[in-house]
Amino acid sequence: xxxxxxxxxxxxxxxxxxxxxxxxxxxxxxxxxxxxRERFGLDxxxxxxxxxxxxxHGCTAQYIAQSTRMHKTRVSRAVAGLExxxxxxxxxxxxxxxxxxxxxxxxxxRMYAELVPLVLERERELLSCLTKxxxxxxxxxxxxxxxxxxxxx
Amino acid sequence: xxxxxxxxxxxxxxxxxxxxxxxxxxxxxxxxxxxxRERFGLDxxxxxxxxxxxxxHGCTAQYIAQSTRMHKTRVSRAVAGLExxxxxxxxxxxxxxxxxxxxxxxxxxRMYAELVPLVLERERELLSCLTKxxxxxxxxxxxxxxxxxxxxx
DNA sequence: CACAATTAGTTGCGCTCGCAACCACTCCGA
DNA sequence: TCGGAGTGGTTGCGAGCGCAACTAATTGTG
Numbered sequence: 073x074x075x076x077x078x079x080x081x082x083x084x085x086x087x088x089x090x091x092x093x094x095x096x097x098x099x100x101x102x103x104x105x106x107x108x109r110e111r112f113g114l115d116x117x118x119x120x121x122x123x124x125x126x127x128x129h130g131c132t133a134q135y136i137a138q139s140t141r142m143h144k145t146r147v148s149r150a151v152a153g154l155e156x157x158x159x160x161x162x163x164x165x166x167x168x169x170x171x172x173x174x175x176x177x178x179x180x181x182r183m184y185a186e187l188v189p190l191v192l193e194r195e196r197e198l199l200s201c202l203t204k205x206x207x208x209x210x211x212x213x214x215x216x217x218x219x220x221x222x223x224x225x
Numbered sequence: 226x227x228x229x230x231x232x233x234x235x236x237x238x239x240x241x242x243x244x245x246x247x248x249x250x251x252x253x254x255x256x257x258x259x260x261x262r263e264r265f266g267l268d269x270x271x272x273x274x275x276x277x278x279x280x281x282h283g284c285t286a287q288y289i290a291q292s293t294r295m296h297k298t299r300v301s302r303a304v305a306g307l308e309x310x311x312x313x314x315x316x317x318x319x320x321x322x323x324x325x326x327x328x329x330x331x332x333x334x335r336m337y338a339e340l341v342p343l344v345l346e347r348e349r350e351l352l353s354c355l356t357k358x359x360x361x362x363x364x365x366x367x368x369x370x371x372x373x374x375x376x377x378x
Numbered sequence: 379c380a381c382a383a384t385t386a387g388t389t390g391c392g393c394t395c396g397c398a399a400c401c402a403c404t405c406c407g408a
Numbered sequence: 409t410c411g412g413a414g415t416g417g418t419t420g421c422g423a424g425c426g427c428a429a430c431t432a433a434t435t436g437t438g
Binding site for chain 4 (some may be wrong): 285286287297298300301302304305321323324325
Binding site (some may be wrong): 268270296299302321322323324 | 394395396397402403404
């Protein structure tokens with residue numbers, strides 16, 4: 073348990089929460105991306121699009137951008153890449169012809185069905201290094217900071 | 226308190242810890258970078274270099290890279306930028322003429338002395354949205370995951 | 379009905395990053 | 409002492425990103 077005393081002179085980066093949080097996020101991200109990168113050839117934006125589209129019947133790029141908090145150009149490119157690989161398909165919406173309804177193809181659904189359990193298992197495995205108590209505290213902490221920063225869903 | 230049940234079918238990205246962790250790290254980073262970017266014109270790599278060099282009497286780029294876990298090219302460029310702005314200076318080490326001893330200039334020390342308290346205050350303010358209990362749990366959780374991933378200092 | 383303001387999505391551009399290759403120097407073993 | 413392996417640090421290059429500008433379609437207001 074090493075939190076700096078609040079106003080120690082001469083900041084030590086290794087005890088600085090924002091820095092550690094960043095390092096941790098990168099570490100966790102790499103730990104996970106082994107699965108979707110090496111095994112399925114997806115990068116992070118693509119993986120997020122797959123995850124978002126797969127848990128719905130179809131949605132717009134706009135929705136994906138809001139829900140993943142990715143920039144719309146990043147979404148646009150990820151979607152284009154996935155369409156290229158025929159994992160998703162797009163159909164112009166009849167109601168609003170600016171929109172394009174995004175959904176998984178059969179191959180996309182197959183990949184999704186294979187991918188998601190593996191990723192969830194990795195998450196479970198990762199979090200299993202925390203006690204129940206620690207996990208609750210950790211998530212509660214994340215939530216409080218999310219709220220403070222206005223990041224809630 | 227919203228953790229998904231471990232094996233829920235159809236993953237919801239907004240309840241997925243690695244995703245949330247990433248979003249949180251970005252949010253915290255942005256919250257902080259207001260200070261060192263807008264007020265001191267530093268970007269993240271530069272800020273990390275300043276923080277690392279400032280808390281020491283002088284060190285090598287190698288040391289900075291290890292301690293901040295940044296790629297050595299990123300360190301190299303940040304250091305070059307800071308030298309350009311005369312916030313740090315470099316002297317070839319006598320002992321090993323491959324190394325270059327990095328240290329703050331007078332102007333660099335002045336900036337450091339002004340910057341660090343502001344940043345620590347921001348961190349304190351951020352963490353003050355957690356109860357003592359939550360903070361302890363949060364940090365304990367971070368630490369456990371860091372250890373699991375082999376990220377300890 | 380017409381026209382300005384807004385929104386979905388794409389694309390050109392400049393910037394940053396990490397990889398790989400490189401230079402200069404040191405270390406080490408024959 | 410010589411030569412190859414290893415290390416500190418820099419640089420060229422390609423990939424990915426966000427911003428700003430754009431197209432196409434819709435909405436709102438007179």
